[in-house]
Amino acid sequence: MSAMTLRELLAADTTAFHSAASGWEGLAEDLDNTVESYISSTRDLGHVWSSGPAAQQAQTRVAKLRREISNAYQPARQIFHALDHHAYALGDLQRQAAGIIERAREDGYVIDETTGQVTARTGERTSGSVDAELRAVQSYADQLTVVVDRARSLDEQTAAELRRHLPDRDTGFGDLRPRDVSRQEVEQVRGRPPQEVAGWWYSLTPEQQEQVLAQFPDLIGSLDGIPASDRDTANRALFGGMKDDLQRREDELNRRITELLLQPAASLNERNANLRLAEELRRDLADIDAQQARLGKVDAALAQLGDRGYLLGLDTAGDGRAIIAVGNPDEARHTAVWVPGLGTTLDSTKGNVERVMHLQEAADVLTPGRAGDVATVMWLGYDAPELDLSVALEERSRQGAGPLVNFVDGLHATHLDGSTHLTVVGHSYGSTVVGEAALSGNLRADDLITAGSPGTHADHADQLMADPRHVWAGSATDDPVSNPTGNPYSVGALAGAHGTALGGLTEALVAAYDDGHGPSPHTDQFGANRYTVDTHGHSDYWNSGSESINNQARIVVGEYSATTIDHGQRPPDLP
Structure with missing residues (x-):
């Protein structure tokens, strides 16, 4: 004793x-x-x-x-x-x-x-x-x-x-190969809280981590609670495999089409059959070309970011999902997670990444002498609604709320010293996803920002955060989504704001989009801080040099007193 x-x-x-x-x-x-x-x-x-x-x-x-x-x-x-x-x-x-x-x-x-x-x-x-x-x-x-x-x-x-845990006097820590981690073990980790996932990951030796990354990138890349650099490694391997697979399929289809067209036919019926089959294969080829083009948008965004880019999630099913960070959120003092809205697909990746890149650059200059102190994340981790009935309903936002909560929990779990200041930003319908996540009481955000919001499903800012001074809303005066009154408001304005084809929408559906998600958060009655916006329309809130993006950057780094607001009450600056 x-x-x-x-x-x-x-x-x-x-x-x-x-x-x-x-x-x-x-x-x-x-x-x-x-x-x-x-x-x-x-x-x-x-x-x-x-x-x-x-x-x-x-x-x-x-x-x-x-x-x-x-x-x-x-x-x-x-x-x-x-x-x-x-x-x-x-x-x-x-x-x-x-x-x-x-x-x-x-x-x-x-x-x-x-x-x-x-x-x-x-x-x-x-x-x-x-x-x-x-x-x-x-x-x-x-x-x-x-x-x-x-x-x-x-x-x-x-x-x-x-x-x-001290080394053996003769053998040190030993050179025995650690046991391999099985796919079943990794699958059992999926679905656990991010803190538990992080604990499991750190319980592995570096060699075991390397083995898991090499063998099971499809499981690790989307797992909240895995460090950003490791998720990036897994997802880039997965991304490379997707591109290689599409290229192999394209080469094979081209080979088969050429064979069918050059193959001698014994009869006219056989020739026509070969032509029909070749036409079917061309349709398959067109689908592959479309998939390659979508992946090309992700590739271009990552190339633009260079070493600053981290691919934290990728899924090509449906409209596709992607999570891309500018800077390493595990090392940053300040992190902003940006949630896009209506009509967002993998095809939108490059433009959306440019927005979070502009936000990161605007915020990082506010922390002089500490380059890389800010990370921003484009989080398309949910199925964004199309310009149809889905945009007027709450289903997509409710489906996205849980994954957003888990992702934010994962950022906290993997941050190196646990002292990150985390802001969640929602654009358009993305603000309803943020609202649903905040209403659950589980979203571990220090500040919430909306831009061009049709509503957050809350009636007042204090329903989103206990201290409503940390809820911030911005709206351009001519934004047809957040400010329909007094604008040349039409289906066309809404569709154009999102670059979306009109289809069979009616004015009634547009009205439902605005009325179905609760009060606009930038109004006086909502109780949030309305930060000054000097941009126009629905999609320019992140234009470089604008007061709109500069205000968001000030919030992201906690310089609240420097944020220009139209109404509200600023909280004290971060130390």
Whole structure:
């Protein structure tokens, strides 16, 4: 049993344990980065130097070193957790002991901090008061004994945990290959809360993480709770596979069409049959061309971002879904998640990414000396409505609310120091998705921004956030969605704002779009801050240099006092 005394408990320096924990956390992160770099730089060794005794020896040594570095990561991380837990638990025990001592002294008892002995008050006593004082003395002594015993137990548990993760004197951390993670294990993680997903991911060694990324990118890429850089790795592998598969299918279809057209026919019927089949294959080819064009929009957006781009989600089913970050949200001090609205598909990716890129650039210049302190995310993680009855109904926004909540939870779970300031921005119907997520009470956002909103399904800003000063709404005076009154309002104006064909819409459907989602959040009665907008129409809120985007950037970095507003009450600036 540990020999810790009450005096030692009271004098213990928890700051030193916090500092040591931080050092081990940094070491674990460095090991993770090192092994990732080492694996990527030596991955092709067997291909470029594949034969001969020297080649075999080199590959063996590379694998051994890779595994030992990888195997050192988990012990370092577990030591960090042990010291971190020890620091917080020890601080709590110190406060408990100090509270007991303070209450005892207020009652007139004397405490020996070396032995923990409690001495009764002096003076005349009746027999009844003596018994009461003895019981009180015993009670205070017992309480202190329990706290000191807990401190001793904590001391022993932490010491044992530290010893358990130290390297072996002869073999270090070993070079045994860690067990492979199965697809079934990864599938079982899907659907868990992002915090649990993050815990599972960090429980793997870097080599296991590398194995999962290489073998199951389709499972990892969309998993909230996986760090942004790893999701990007998985999704880019998935993206490359999609493009390669489409190219193979295109080549095969072209080959078959050519064969059918050149194939000698024994009869006119056979010739006509070949022509009909070739025409069917051309329709399949046109579909593949369309898919390639849609992926090309994603490719162009990522190319424009370069090293700043992170592909956090990709799905080509239906209209398609994509999540793309400008900057790494796990490292940024300020992160904004931007939710697009009506008519958004993969075809819209490049233009939407340019909007969040402009927002990131406008916000990042407000944190001088800290480049990369802001990340923005284009989150098309739901099936946005088309210009039909779906835009007037709540179903799509309700379907999108849960995934948005999970994504935001995932950003919190993977942020390196947990101190991110997070803003969620909704454009058009995207603001109804944000509203539904906020109304659930589970959206962990510090600020909400809407632009061109038809309504958020809330009647007042305090339904979206406990402090309505952190709800911000913007509306251009000639926006046909958020400001229909007094505008040349028509179906055509709404369709044109979204670049959407009219189809069979009627004025009644347009009215339903505005009336079906609650009051506009930029009105006085709603209770939000209306930030100044100097842009026109429904889609220009993120024009570079505009007061509209500059105001949103100020909100994203917490410079509320600099935000120009038409009405409302600004909260205090972030420190």
